[in-house]
Structures are given as C-alpha cells and as structure tokens.
Amino acid sequence: MFLSELIPEEEALKIIKSTPLNLKVEEIPLEKAHRRVLAEDVKSLLPSPPFDKSAMDGYAMRAEDSFGHSQTKPAHLTIEDRIGAGELSSKTLKTGKAIKIATGAPIPEGADAVVMEEYTVEDGDSLDVETSLTPGENINPRGEDLKKGDLVLKRGKLLKPADLAIIASAGYSTVKVFKKPEIGVITTGSELVMPNPNISGAEVINSNYYTLKALVESTLALPGIVHCVDSAKLVEEELEKMLETCDAVITTGGTAISKGDVVVDVADKLGKVLIHGVGMKPGKPFAFGMIHKKPVFMLSGYPVAAMVQFDIFVRQELLRMQGIQNEPLRVRRTATRKIASTLGRTEYIRAKADNKTVTPLKIKSSGVIRSMVESNCYVVIEENLEGFEEGEECEVLLYNSLQI
C-alpha cells in the first residue's frame, strides 16, 4: 500500500459514512440511562399527573364559595377532612366545606380550586377564606404534563436529566438504548515509551495512548487500548484480537511510507483499505479500511495530526455507531490577522475564537501538542482557498461544538 494520490476530505468522509452500521440495543434500568441514547420512541403509558393534583399547600374547596370574598369580607367554611400527599379523601366536598390538602395530593371529589394557606385563617374546624378564587386555581389537572399515549421522546435522543424525569412519569422503570460500541485502540511505534522523566536515546513518550483513550471516552464509546511495536506480525495479531471483540478499531502510527510503517499493509492484507492519504493538513497520512466487516481507522502517529483526524473522520462515526446525530456547528468569525493556506488541502488551523473574532495560534507544527491545548477551535480553510486576509470572515469549528 502506498500513499500515492490524496483524495479530497469530502470524498473520504463520504466513503466512511457509506459503511454499514451495526447498532445494537439493550434494555437498562432507567437510573442508569443518563447520557445514553434512546433506541425506540417512548410513548406515555399513563396520564401525568395521574389525577387532578393540588399545586399548593392549602384547602380544597368550591371556587364559587369564595366569589366576592376578600380579606375584609372572608368566606366562612367548615373543614371536613385533612389529607397529606399520598392520601385520598373519602369525602365528597359540598358547598360551604373545605378539605385541608398538601401539595401533590389528589383534589377531593366536588372541589374545583385550592386556596393557599396564606389567604386563610384556620380556627379549629372553621376556616376563613380571605380571597376570591377562579375555578381550577392552584390545581394541576390530570394529564397536564402527559396524556396516555403521548409521544414523550424520540429514538436517537441523548438522555439528559429532565428526559429521565419524563420517561419515569410516562411509567417506565427501564429503557431501551443503543449499546455503547467497544472501540479497540492500538498505538504503534517502536520508539514509544510510557511517560517517565528519564527517557533516553531515540525514545519518545507515547502521548497518543492517553489522548486516544480519552477521545473515545469523549464520544461515550468504550475504549480498550494496547501499544504495539512496529512489527507487521505483532500488529496483525493485535488487530485480529481486537476485531474479535470490538466494534471498530483505531490505530495510530505507521500510516506513511517508510521503514517500519506497517499498519496500512497489515490492514490491506486482512481486509480492504478504502482510503489512504487525504488532502488535508495536518492529517494527510490517514487511512481507513474495513476488516471482517468492521471499520478500522488508521491515524497518524503525530499527536496533533491524530487529534485532527479523530475530530474529522472518527468522532462522528463513533457517535453514529450509537445512534447519535450531532452535526458539529461551523460558525463564522472575523480573522484578526492574515491566515495563509495551501491550495489543494483542507487546512485545520488551531486558533482561539471569541464571540466575534478568531486568532490563529503562532505554533503551526503538527508535533506541538500545546497548539491543541491552547486553542479552542479550528479555522477551516477549504482546499480551493489560499487563506484569509485580516478582517475577512472565516469558517470556524469550535471544539465545544464537537462535544456532546
């Protein structure tokens, strides 16, 4: 396999998006469903609230008994019963009567309003009501939130705290969600070692090990990660092992053409390499293939290039594998200085954006991790543009908008 002809980024994305998905569904307890993705439409099994409910601590009564009354001319009623939340009154309320009621308790039969405690004076069983009520006042009517059969939430919804509340209210204690895909990560490179202050010779710290695990986590998928030296035999073994259990594999390193670059060759042997080399910067040495019907994303060994490739080619796909639709929003910002670019490559310039402007970082090398740490966005320069002048509007991809 040789990185010969670069294909445009758009074409690479099209190839990746056209690979078939294999979404799996599992049923889990609702209390574990925060940040999971609904695998089916949820329809309400019952009305919510299930009965006319008091919205206040006060007294259930007939509104008409209060008509025309006020602090100076209170209505005089008799308290017939007292119910807390969770209690039902057996009484049917008649004119001239009141039932003390707690927030959340069912409105007794015959009552059509609740007067707040603040507007009453209680003395034994007698009650003065110092205000005039409208029918329905301080009552949450049955079905106000949900009617039985209402569509509550749609398949594909990433569940937030309030979503769990409405699913519970719809009568469900379990929920069907998409399974989190398991993503194997293999970092390759004979020069790479785990972090320590005393590295020697040609050793380089394997920072991709940490970044890639975290990047997979940031998509809510489940990473499993190993490191492998630049040996075709060992890379093949690891890849085969990963593909047995994982839904997709990501590799770093070994995607260009040089001594020891083995990953793409191995992928080509085991399956079909569909992309090798993309017209983008950084990130040109990106490869993608299908092995045993599973997607394999081959990223550069260069930390910054690997992060850009992940953001552009992998992130959306890992989301798609769990049923999440999240088109990252591209916004427009004014360049605070000239930004140069190469024709024929889509460039991702690390930059800092505020609400109006964007300033490219001075660091450009794709070896410099600081450029990712200190930036909050990419300025995206399409392949047919030579860059932007100071004061020109440019297209910006905010890291925040990648986050789900």
Added chain:
Amino acid sequence: MFLSELIPEEEALKIIKSTPLNLKVEEIPLEKAHRRVLAEDVKSLLPSPPFDKSAMDGYAMRAEDSFGHSQTKPAHLTIEDRIGAGELSSKTLKTGKAIKIATGAPIPEGADAVVMEEYTVEDGDSLDVETSLTPGENINPRGEDLKKGDLVLKRGKLLKPADLAIIASAGYSTVKVFKKPEIGVITTGSELVMPNPNISGAEVINSNYYTLKALVESTLALPGIVHCVDSAKLVEEELEKMLETCDAVITTGGTAISKGDVVVDVADKLGKVLIHGVGMKPGKPFAFGMIHKKPVFMLSGYPVAAMVQFDIFVRQELLRMQGIQNEPLRVRRTATRKIASTLGRTEYIRAKADNKTVTPLKIKSSGVIRSMVESNCYVVIEENLEGFEEGEECEVLLYNSLQI
C-alpha cells in the same frame, strides 16, 4: 422551622458560597484522568521533543549540500545509513552524505535538514536530491513543544484529551486530581412510587429519583440515592447515615409548611438551617443548612422547581467542591413575545433560544416536566423587573453553558 420571610436569591447564593470547602486530593494513573480536575500545577520534567526529530520520512543531510539544486539539477549524495523511528544512527553526517530517516527519528549528528522522499531519487546507495533546503527544514527541534520546567497546565484545569497528551509528554504517568465528592440524595414523599403503568389512588411517580441522580452525575460528582417516606424519624436516620459517608446531601420534598413536611425540621434539629425560602419562581421552597460541617441542600418536591434550584444553588457548589471554576455564561437575546414576571421574585422562565431570539414556552406550571425537556434555556428576570416586552433584549441562561 417556617418558610416565613423570603430572602433574595443573591443573598442565598452568598450564604452558600461562603461555606467552607473541604477539597480532597488523590493521585491517579494518567490514563484515568480524562475529565478529572488538576489539584496541582504541572511542570515539565523534560524537554519535548527530547531531541531534534525528523518531521518527515526522508533523508537527513546538510542543507548546504542542496543549495541551488532542483529537479533539473539534482544534488548527488551517498546514503550512509538508514534509521527507523526508535533508532539512533551512530554515524556523524559529513558533507555529501545522507541518512535515510523515518518520521520521529532523531536527527543524526552533523545533519541540519531533512529532505522529503518525494523530492529524491534513490538508487542503491546513491541519492539524487531535487530541491533546495533551508537549514532546519522538516526538523522538530528539541524542546519545541515543552522546555524542561515549563508550566504545562494549572491547578483547577478540567482535563481534556489534549491535556493528557501534554502531561504525558511532560514525563508524568500519574497525576494529582481532586477527589470526586460523594453526594447523597434523599427523595422524600409518602405519595411517591417507582415508575409503573398501574399506579393507583394518590400515588405519584418519583421522577426526582432519576433526575437528581443524573443532575449530580452531570457535575462529575458521585451520587448515592435513596427514597424515604415523610417520617421525621426515618428522614433523620437516612440523613445521619448519608452524612457519615457523603460530602454533601441533597433532599427533595418536605420544604414547605404543611402536613408531612418534615425535612427542614429534621435539618434544623441535626444542624443549622441557614436558608429557608428564597424569592424566586419556581423554586421558592428552597432550604440550605450545614449539618456536621457538611452542606445540605433541601430542594422542592416539584420536579421543575427542584431542577431550577439545582441549577441555581447546587450545581456550582458541587463543581466548587471538586475545584472546578465554571461561571455559567448569561447571554442576551431578543424576546419574540411579551414575558410577564412578578416583582420581588427572580423568575426562571423556560424558553427556547436561538442565536438571536428567545421564545418562552407556553407551559408555565412548575409541575410540567415537559417544560424542561422542550426548553434549552432560562429567561432570567431579576426581582426588580416586571418582565420584558416583545422585541426587548433579555437575559438568558443557556442550559448548554451549565454543562461542563
């Protein structure tokens, strides 16, 4: 304890923020540090890259050997050695010589540039270089990313994938982070049952159980949750048990004055209630106290009120307990219709905002969970305002900006 005089929201926030923090620190493996918070400044233990490094697959050489050369007038060199990533050449490069080099490999002594493979023709040990190089070309110099002793990241940083890469490159395989606080949650209410389609009588589904657990999770803290009926004795027992192991406790329900409202009384017995009743809507029946030197947040039983109280009073405090600074951004949007409000209360109107405008939902009842599900922001109306007219700019708190 009686909800008698409402204090302004601002004063309540001041009381909560003035309670002492008890931040705990733990050292964890770097690979588990994604979305954890740095408890100390990180300084680089070594330069990164640790040596001058080839940025390309190609040939290390002396730039001056290429001066004036081009495709039509190539320079003729001799290949002396070939090194992959992770290998060091023992040769010192002399004029007229080249050493084949892989991306990431250390630049051999004597060389000051790397020519990309694309601009060369290799034939056995002879090499034609068809371009002219500048000294330093295609070399990532030692320390380009980090110098030894550089401040890499500051205490309080919530760690993102790229942050882990730079900490690794700085030589660390472990990192000191703030411990995640354990937050006990007690939902109270005798009427509450777990979700099922066949509830009867005065039963109400306990949606707070799910929401509060998820809300705590959304702050990265660790929730432990139980439900308790409205019994002073049982609430006291649960509270004492939670306070033994947890760093803070949140309750829902039992914060107003009515039959069965016991939570605030119990808190007053066990410790000191500092807030009971806040001038806000929804969310008035909020209480806050310190028990055994731990904060106890007492939220309304009403789902929407509890969520608003969490967002305004609890969320920031749970973040502060783990060293995270995240002032939610309030932005300004134009009201698409009149929004009325009550003087003397800070109102949180559930609404939908886009980039320019905001539209309040028609649902107003704080019993209606749908109002949280269907909104993406609060319109915040300060207590001294009576609302906004159509076309007026109003203050908006986007849910997204609460998210970390």
